[in-house]
Amino acid sequence: xxxxxxxxxxxxxxxxxxxxxxxxxxxxxxxxxxxxxxxxxxxxxxxxxxxxxxxxxxxxxxxxxxxxxxxxxxxxxxxxxxxxxxxxxxxxxxxxxxxxxxxxxxxxxxxxxxxxxxxxxxxxxxxxxxxxxxxxxxxxxxxxxxxxxxxxxxxxxxxxxxxxxxxxxxxxxxxxxxxxxxxxxxxxxxxxxxxxxxxxxxxxxxxxxxxxxxxxxxxxxxxxxxxxxxxxxxxxxxxxxxxxxxxxxxxxxxxxxxxxxxxxxxxxxxxxxxxxxxxxxxxxxxxxxxxxxxxxxxxxxxxxxxxxxxxxxxxxxxxxxxxxxxxxxxxxxxxxxxxxxxxxxxxxxxxxxxxxxxxxxxxxxxxxxxxxxxxxxxxxxxxxxxxxxxxxxxxxxxxxxxxxxxxxxxxxxxxxxxxxxxxxxxxxxxxxxxxxxxxxxxxxxxxxxxxxxxxxxxxxxxxxxxx
Ligand code: KG4
Ligand code: ZN
Numbered sequence: 001x002x003x004x005x006x007x008x009x010x011x012x013x014x015x016x017x018x019x020x021x022x023x024x025x026x027x028x029x030x031x032x033x034x035x036x037x038x039x040x041x042x043x044x045x046x047x048x049x050x051x052x053x054x055x056x057x058x059x060x061x062x063x064x065x066x067x068x069x070x071x072x073x074x075x076x077x078x079x080x081x082x083x084x085x086x087x088x089x090x091x092x093x094x095x096x097x098x099x100x101x102x103x104x105x106x107x108x109x110x111x112x113x114x115x116x117x118x119x120x121x122x123x124x125x126x127x128x129x130x131x132x133x134x135x136x137x138x139x140x141x142x143x144x145x146x147x148x149x150x151x152x153x154x155x156x157x158x159x160x161x162x163x164x165x166x167x168x169x170x171x172x173x174x175x176x177x178x179x180x181x182x183x184x185x186x187x188x189x190x191x192x193x194x195x196x197x198x199x200x201x202x203x204x205x206x207x208x209x210x211x212x213x214x215x216x217x218x219x220x221x222x223x224x225x226x227x228x229x230x231x232x233x234x235x236x237x238x239x240x241x242x243x244x245x246x247x248x249x250x251x252x253x254x255x256x257x258x259x260x261x262x263x264x265x266x267x268x269x270x271x272x273x274x275x276x277x278x279x280x281x282x283x284x285x286x287x288x289x290x291x292x293x294x295x296x297x298x299x300x301x302x303x304x305x306x307x308x309x310x311x312x313x314x315x316x317x318x319x320x321x322x323x324x325x326x327x328x329x330x331x332x333x334x335x336x337x338x339x340x341x342x343x344x345x346x347x348x349x350x351x352x353x354x355x356x357x358x359x360x361x362x363x364x365x366x367x368x369x370x371x372x373x374x375x376x377x378x379x380x381x382x383x384x385x386x387x388x389x390x391x392x393x394x395x396x397x398x399x400x401x402x403x404x405x406x407x408x409x410x411x412x413x414x415x416x417x418x419x420x421x422x423x424x425x426x427x428x429x430x431x432x433x434x435x436x437x438x439x440x441x442x443x444x445x446x447x448x449x450x451x452x453x454x455x456x457x458x459x460x461x462x463x464x465x466x467x
Contacts, residue, residue: 070094072408075148078172079400080133082165083157083185084211085109085116087128089136090396091147094404096195100139101390101397104128111251115241122160129168136396144176149412151403154182155429155454156212162428170426174416181403181412182427184457185394186213186361186434187225191405192398193358196387200358203351205382207340207373210361210394211237214285216343217435218350219358222405223461225435226350228343229283236332237363239287243294243328247321248309259325260366262310266319266326271297273331275338282442283343285335294328333372340373344380346438358385365389411461429454 075094082088085106091099106124110116137143152169155162166182173180190206202222208215214236216229237256244255249262273293276286301320310321340357347354357377363369364386377384391397406412416424433456455463 070148072404075404075407076142076146077181077400077403077407078133078136078144078147078150078169079183079396079398079403080129080150080152080165080169081185081188081394081396081399082125082129082161082168083153083155084161084394085121085124086394087125087132087164088394088396088399089133090400091136091140091142092195092397092400092404094148094408096198096401098195098397099142100136101395102132102135102139103393103395104132107252107254110254114245114251116158118158118160121158122164125161125164129164133168133172144172144178147172147176147178149173149179149181149403149407151181151183151399151407153185153188153399154427155184155432157185157430159428159430162430163426166426166428170416170420170424174418174420177415177418179407179412179415181406183399183402183406184429184432184434186210186215186217187223187457188398188402189360189392190217190219190225190358191222191402192387192391192395193360193385194405195397195401196391197356197385200356200385203347203354204356204358204385205343205347205354206358206360207336207343207364208361209236209336209359209363209369211235211241213361214287215434216283216339218347218354218438220351222409223411223458225456225458226438227433227435227456228346228438229285229339231285231287233286233288234291236285236287236336237361239291239294239328239332240363242291243325246295246298247303247325248313250309250311256363256366259329260368262322263325263329263368266322266324268326268330270323271327273297273327275331276335278338281342283339283346285339287332287335290328290331290335294324297324297327329368333369336369337372337376340376341380344376344382346440348380350438354382356383356385360387360392362393365392432457434458 072094077092079090079092087104088102090101093099106121109120109124113120150169150173152165153162154166169180172178186208189208189210194200203218203220206217206219208217212235214231215227218226218228220226240259241255244259245251247262249255249258251258273290276289277284303317303321308317310318313321344357357373359370359373370386374384386392432454435458436456
């Protein structure tokens with residue numbers, strides 16, 4: 001409170017939030033922000049590559065810690081991502097300069113075992129994490145001491161995998177007394193578009209398409225999202241991966257990219273798969289039915305995949321598989337087009353000023369997806385914004401960047417203790433919605449993915465701001 005009183009009647013130079021954590025193990029959502037203002041003479045000198053954290057801790061033991069007061073370009077954040085099958089780290093400066101980016105993929109494991117097995121993925125993360133993080137720091141020519149904070153994905157994702165990244169982040173942050181920013185993986189997919197497209201302002205619409213999620217989100221402001229649609233069963237990336245596997249493709253490249261490549265050689269109109277959920281006038285998605293249609297098409301053509309990978313298929317067999325790939329892709333993407341058209345109508349009603357549709361997540365690196373969605377967006381007078389493919393698939397840059405966005409408005413956790421025990425109970429959110437559901441957007445179709453463990457990111461942030 002002392003800090004609050006100090007600022008009255010003095011010229012305001014900068015501002016910060018102070019958080020009062022309810023425990024020492026949460027992220028900012030558990031914290032209660034207090035708005036304080038600093039007089040310029042009270043600000044510590046801005047030192048770009050030095051943690052500004054400690055000097056600003058307010059005397060009162062209840063009020064810790066204070067936000068570092070730093071110019072955007074002085075902030076340097078390490079981002080760590082381990083929510084699924086990629087171990088990734090990156091160092092990004094507040095002005096969006098990417099100082100380094102390292103990704104260690106588990107594609108080989110995926111190809112061998114046919115999917116992500118949590119225990120195996122955890123082991124692969126454990127083997128890779130130290131090297132990946134060190135490489136990211138080395139490539140940026142920095143040490144952990146030079147960082148302003150560490151950002152790490154805390155959900156949604158596989159608990160065992162999330163834990164590896166979070167523990168690593170806490171170890172570094174504890175050793176160097178750095179604040180931690182807990183990141184929502186899907187928010188990071190959306191916000192990385194603001195790094196690559198500097199004039200992308202809120203509000204905007206975002207289609208997030210990955211291996212585990214299909215989301216249509218109206219991003220009203222930082223931390224304020226309305227969920228217009230989600231998947232009621234599988235995500236599109238999962239459908240690409242399964243189809244690729246059933247067609248005997250080389251999964252080492254990743255199922256999605258392999259299928260996209262084969263689809264270029266096929267006739268997309270040869271098989272009339274039905275478009276999912278046309279009877280449901282909402283913005284939700286379903287890919288389970290399309291997967292079944294593909295499976296039946298493969299069986300009816302008697303393509304014997306178990307014994308014949310695509311590399312050794314005869315020309316007829318190969319062309320038959322290419323037709324299935326192209327027909328699948330056409331319908332999978334038509335489903336996206338349908339939902340985006342409706343979402344644009346809804347979004348313009350809620351926020352008439354939106355100008356852009358952001359498309360991000362692994363599947364957004366697909367050129368056919370981009371081309372088709374570009375048509376939809378142009379017809380509505382909006383602009384399509386897609387991050388480059390390397391920033392669409394899981395990466396550390398998106399985590400670091402989202403960390404920067406939140407850090408600059410003072411949303412972060414205090415540094416962990418330097419000697420935190422190994423078995424410390426960390427805050428993980430394997431099932432964590434990004435935004436509140438748009439009431440008119442509730443699916444009539446039965447959703448299998450209703451179970452929620454955590455309140456949405458948006459409701460947590462809104463709640464903390466009202467306190
Ligand atoms: O965002 P992401 O890297 O990880 C998750 O958060 O799930 O997305 C991975 C998904 C995988 O299903 C992968 O096959 C798919 O994105 N993907 C693609 C392409 N590149 C990656 N799908 C279709 N075409 C692509 N070019
Ligand atoms: Zn992802």
